[in-house]
Amino acid sequence: MNPARIMRNKIVRSLFSKAGAAVLVSAGLAPLTMPPQAAAQNPGGRGGAPVTAKAAAPFDISGYWVSVITQNWRLRMVVPPKGDYMGIAMTPASKEIADAWDPAKDEAAGNQCKGYGAGTIMTNPERLHIIWPDDNNLQMEIDAGTQTRTFHFGNWKPEPGTKPSWQGESVALWQSRERDARRDPKARYLQVTTRNMLPGYLRKNGVPYSENSVLIEDYDFFQEPTGEQWMIVTTELRDPKYLDRPYILSAQFRKERDGSKWEPTPCSSRW
Amino acid sequence: MTKSALLALLALSAASVPSFAQIDLSGSWFPYNESDALSNSPGPRPLPLDFLGIPFNKYGQERGLLYSPSYMSVPERICAGYPPHYLVVGPHGVKIWNEMEPLTGTTVAWHINGWEDRAPTTIWMDERPHPSENAPHPPGGFVTGKWEGDVLVAYTTHMEAGLVRRSGAFLSDQATMTARFFRHGDTLTVTARIDDPYYLTEPYYLTRLFKQDSVASIHAVPPPCVQGDEGVPEGAVPHYMPGNNQFIGELTRKYHIPEEAYMGGAETMYPEFRKKIKDKYTIPDKCPNDCGGPGKFGLRNQ
Numbered sequence: 001m002n003p004a005r006i007m008r009n010k011i012v013r014s015l016f017s018k019a020g021a022a023v024l025v026s027a028g029l030a031p032l033t034m035p036p037q038a039a040a041q042n043p044g045g046r047g048g049a050p051v052t053a054k055a056a057a058p059f060d061i062s063g064y065w066v067s068v069i070t071q072n073w074r075l076r077m078v079v080p081p082k083g084d085y086m087g088i089a090m091t092p093a094s095k096e097i098a099d100a101w102d103p104a105k106d107e108a109a110g111n112q113c114k115g116y117g118a119g120t121i122m123t124n125p126e127r128l129h130i131i132w133p134d135d136n137n138l139q140m141e142i143d144a145g146t147q148t149r150t151f152h153f154g155n156w157k158p159e160p161g162t163k164p165s166w167q168g169e170s171v172a173l174w175q176s177r178e179r180d181a182r183r184d185p186k187a188r189y190l191q192v193t194t195r196n197m198l199p200g201y202l203r204k205n206g207v208p209y210s211e212n213s214v215l216i217e218d219y220d221f222f223q224e225p226t227g228e229q230w231m232i233v234t235t236e237l238r239d240p241k242y243l244d245r246p247y248i249l250s251a252q253f254r255k256e257r258d259g260s261k262w263e264p265t266p267c268s269s270r271w
Numbered sequence: 272m273t274k275s276a277l278l279a280l281l282a283l284s285a286a287s288v289p290s291f292a293q294i295d296l297s298g299s300w301f302p303y304n305e306s307d308a309l310s311n312s313p314g315p316r317p318l319p320l321d322f323l324g325i326p327f328n329k330y331g332q333e334r335g336l337l338y339s340p341s342y343m344s345v346p347e348r349i350c351a352g353y354p355p356h357y358l359v360v361g362p363h364g365v366k367i368w369n370e371m372e373p374l375t376g377t378t379v380a381w382h383i384n385g386w387e388d389r390a391p392t393t394i395w396m397d398e399r400p401h402p403s404e405n406a407p408h409p410p411g412g413f414v415t416g417k418w419e420g421d422v423l424v425a426y427t428t429h430m431e432a433g434l435v436r437r438s439g440a441f442l443s444d445q446a447t448m449t450a451r452f453f454r455h456g457d458t459l460t461v462t463a464r465i466d467d468p469y470y471l472t473e474p475y476y477l478t479r480l481f482k483q484d485s486v487a488s489i490h491a492v493p494p495p496c497v498q499g500d501e502g503v504p505e506g507a508v509p510h511y512m513p514g515n516n517q518f519i520g521e522l523t524r525k526y527h528i529p530e531e532a533y534m535g536g537a538e539t540m541y542p543e544f545r546k547k548i549k550d551k552y553t554i555p556d557k558c559p560n561d562c563g564g565p566g567k568f569g570l571r572n573q
Contacts (some may be wrong), residue, residue, distance in 0.1 A: 068540050070477055071307035073323035074526055077545055081555035082524070086563035087308020095565050103554075126541035135376065144542065177421045177454055178296050187421040189455065194496075205554075218455040222422065232453065232478055234460045244565075248303040250466060250478040271549060 042209035052135035053153030056174055058186045059140070059221040064262060065128040065253040067233060077125055077271060079103075079115075079204045088207055101206025103269035104241035113267035116145030117166040117200030119209045122217065122233045122251045138172060145267040151192050158196065164211055168197035175218070190219035202237070202247060204269075209210055209247075213239040278433045282360045288405070293439035294421050294454050296381065299489040300481035302364045310436050310561075311362050311479065316340075318525065321438035326537035331441070331470030336516050338439025341509035346499035350388065352496075354433040356414040356448050359479040364489040381416060384489065387496040394425045401428050408444050423452040435465065435475070443469040457483040472537050525559045527552055 021075065023205035069076055075084070082101055090098070106112055116124065133139050138151040151172035158169045175191035194215040202209050218234040231253040236246045304311035308347050309321070311437030322335055342348060353361065366384040371377065378396050385391035401413055412430040416423055427448040435442045446467035453460040460482040464474045503509060511517070522528040529551045 053402055067542060068476055069542075070324040070475060070540055072309055072319075073532075073539070074309060074522075074528060077323075077527070077532075077539075078548075078552050079554050081558045083564075086556035087305045087312060088563060089563055090563075092565045125543065125545060175455070184420065189453070191455070211491050218453075218458070218460070220422070220451075220453045220460065220462075222419070222451060222462075230462075230476070232460060232462050234453075234455065234458060236458070236482060247478050248305055248458070248482075250306045250462075250480055252462070252476050263543075264398055270554065271545075 035181075049267050050154075052110050052175070053138070053172070054132045054135045056185065058174060058188045059188065059229075061221070061231070062132060064256040064259045065130065066256050066261065067124070067126050067128075067204070068252045068254055069125055070252070071250075074160045075203060076123055080225075082205055084203075084205060085207060088202060088247065090207060090242040091244055094208055097208045097213050097242075098206045106269045111146070112167050112269045113145055115201045115269070116142075116147050116201070116202035118149060118170070118194045118215055118266050119195050119200050119213060120202050120235070120249070121145070121147060121149075121167075121239050122235055123249050127256070127259075128253065129262060143264045145264055146264040151190075154258075162196060164196045164198045166200065168194045168215070170194040189221070192219070194248050208242050209237060209239045212240040212241060213237055231255070239250060286288070292421070293378070293418050294456060296423060296452055297368045298306065298366070299484040299486075300365045300367065300459050301484040301489070302362065303480040303482055303571055304362060306478060306480055307360070310360055310438075317436060318521050319439050320516065320533060321436065322440055322533050323521060323528070324540050325436065325440055326473045326540060327440070328470060328472045328536065331467075332534055332536070334441050334470065335439045336513065336519070337510045338441070338510040338513055338516070340439075341345070341503060342566060344503045345508060346498055346503070349501070350498050351497035352388050352390050352410045352431075352433075354410075354430040354435075354442070354446070355390075355392055355414065355427045356430070356442070356446070356465055356477075357386075357433075358383065358392065358450065359461055359477040360435060360437075361386065361389055364391070364481065364484065366425055366489045366491050368491070381425075382491075384491045385411075385493040387494045389493075392425075392495075392523050394423075402545070403424075409518075412448075419451075421454075425450045428547040441470065442467045445469055446471075454464075474547065525555070527555050 003018060019230050022260060032230060063081065074080060083099065085098065087097070105271060106114060121142060124144050126142050136153045138153070140149040140151070144147070147167060147201050149167045151170045153172050166183040170192050172192045174188040178187055196211060196213065197215070199211045200209055216236045220232045221229065223229050233251045233253065234248070235251070236248045237243070238246045280445055285561065299549060302311070309317050319338065320335060322332065328336070350386050358365070368382050369378040370380040370382060380396055382396040383392040387474060392411050392414055394414045394416035396416050399415065401415065408429045408431050410431060412427040413507040414425050414427045416425040424431060426557070427450070430444060432441060432444040434440060442465065446465055448463050448465050450461055450463040453462070460478060462478045464476050466474050520530065522533050529548045532539055532548055535544065
C-alpha cells in the first residue's frame with residue numbers, strides 16, 4: 001500500500017474514534033464538517049467595541065463604477081415600445097396599467113423618475129459613485145436620473161411615518177455564505193433590503209411595481225488578475241400585486257479609476 | 272490524546288484551510304431568465320444579427336453576418352450542441368452535484384448536467400493541468416475549478432466554436448470562459464467572463480440567475496436530442512454571402528435600433544454610447560412581436 005493511502009486510512013480510522021471526535025470538538029473544528037448555510041451577521045465585536053460596517057467591509061466598494069450592458073440591451077439602453085413585456089411575469093392588473101402607459105402624462109404629472117426607482121435602477125445604463133459618509137451608512141449616487149440611495153447598517157430603523165420615495169429606505173448588512181459568519185470576514189457579500197418605495201416602473205415602457213414591493217439585493221465583488229474590479233448585483237423584487245413571481249435581475253459593474261466620466265442627467269420618460 | 276487523533280487533527284487542519292469557505296452548490300437550480308429575456312427565454316429567439324452589447328471585432332461581425340438561422344437545421348448541427356458558455360446563454364435550469372473521493376470526502380469534481388443541446392460539464396477540482404493546445408475540443412470543453420474564498424471559479428478551455436447568442440453571434444474554438452458561482456441562500460448567480468482572441472476586442476461578461484428547486488425537477492440525465500431531416504438538401508450549408516444577409520436592418524425596421532448599435536462592438540456596452548444614438552432613436556409605436564405578457568412568460572419551465 002502506498003504511503004498516501006496508509007495516511008488516508010489512518011485519518012479515516014481516527015476520525016471514527018472517540019479520541020478523534022473529542023479532538024475535533026475541543027479544537028472547534030467540528031463545524032467544518034457541517035454544511036454551510038447563509039447566516040446574517042451585523043457588524044459587531046465579541047465583547048469589545050462594535051466593529052463598524054465600514055471597518056467590516058470585505059471589499060472596497062467605494063469609488064466610481066460603470067454599468068456594463070451585455071444583456072437585455074434593447075430593453076435597457078433605449079425605452080422599448082409600448083407592450084413589450086418579454087421576460088416579466090406580470091399579472092393582468094399590471095398589463096392593464098402598462099397598456100395605458102403615456103410618457104407625456106408622466107411628464108405632466110412630474111413622474112419622469114418612475115423608471116429610476118430603486119426597484120430597477122441598478123439595471124439602468126449608468127455610473128455609480130459610492131462613498132461612506134460615516135462608518136455605518138453607505139451612500140450610492142447614480143448619475144442617470146441623478147438619484148441617491150443610502151444603505152443603513154447596524155440597528156438603524158426607519159422613522160415611523162416617513163413618506164415613500166423613489167429610492168425607499170434600505171437596510172444593509174454584510175451577509176455571510178457560511179454558518180459561522182465570524183470564521184472568514186472576507187467571505188461576505190453586501191445584502192440590501194429596501195421598502196417604502198414610491199410606485200415605479202420595472203421597465204421604462206410603463207410596466208409597474210407597486211408601493212408594497214420589497215427589494216432584496218445581493219452585491220458580489222471580484223478582482224481579475226489584471227487588478228480590474230467587478231461588482232455583480234443580483235436584485236429580487238417581490239410584488240404580489242403586479243408580479244406572478246419575484247422579478248430577478250442582474251447588473252454588472254466595473255470599477256473606474258476616477259469620476260472623469262461621471263455625468264448626472266435628469267430623469268426622462270422618453271430616453 | 273492518542274497519536275492517531277493528533278494525526279487526524281493535523282491532517283484535517285491542513286486539508287481544511289482551503290475548504291473552509293467552500294460552499295455547497297449541489298442541487299437542482301431553476302432558471303430565472305429575466306436578465307437576458309431576449310436571449311435566454313425559451314421559444315422566441317433574438318432577432319438575427321442582434322449583436323447588441325457584444326464586444327465583437329470586425330471578424331466576429333463578419334462571421335455573424337454569414338449566419339442563416341437555417342444553419343442549425345443541417346443534420347450535423349441539430350444535435351451538435353452549443354459550447355460550454357451555453358450555461359449562461361441557454362434557457363435551461365441546471366443540476367449540480369459533487370463527486371467525492373470515497374475515503375476523505377474531498378470533492379474531486381463538480382458536475383453540471385447537460386441539456387438536449389448542451390454537453391454536461393465536469394469541473395475538475397484536483398489541480399490537474401489543462402491538456403495540450405493540440406488536444407481535441409470536446410463539446411463540454413475542459414474545465415478546472417478552484418475556490419476564491421466562498422466563490423467557485425471554473426476555467427474552461429478547449430471549447431468548440433459555436434453560438435454565444437442565438438442571433439448568429441459565433442465565438443471561435445479558441446475562446447475561454449471563467450465562470451464564477453456566487454451562492455446567496457437559495458439564489459445562485461453565475462457570472463462568466465468569455466475571452467476570444469479571434470472575435471472579441473475585450474472580455475464579454477454575462478450573468479445568469481437560478482433559484483434552488485426543492486422538488487428536484489431538473490434531471491441529471493438530459494432529454495435526448497433527436498436528429499432529423501429539416502429539409503436542408505444534403506451537402507448544403509445554409510448561409511449568406513458577405514453583404515447579402517436578408518436580416519441586415521431587421522432591428523432597425525422592427526425596433527428602430529440604429530445599425531451602429533448592433534454593429535458597434537465593445538463601445539455599445541457602456542452608458543455613454545447612448546449619446547451616439549439619442550437623436551436617431553424613436554420609440555416604436557407598439558411591440559412588433561414576441562411581446563410576452565400575463566401567462567406568456569415562458570413557453571417551458573427549464
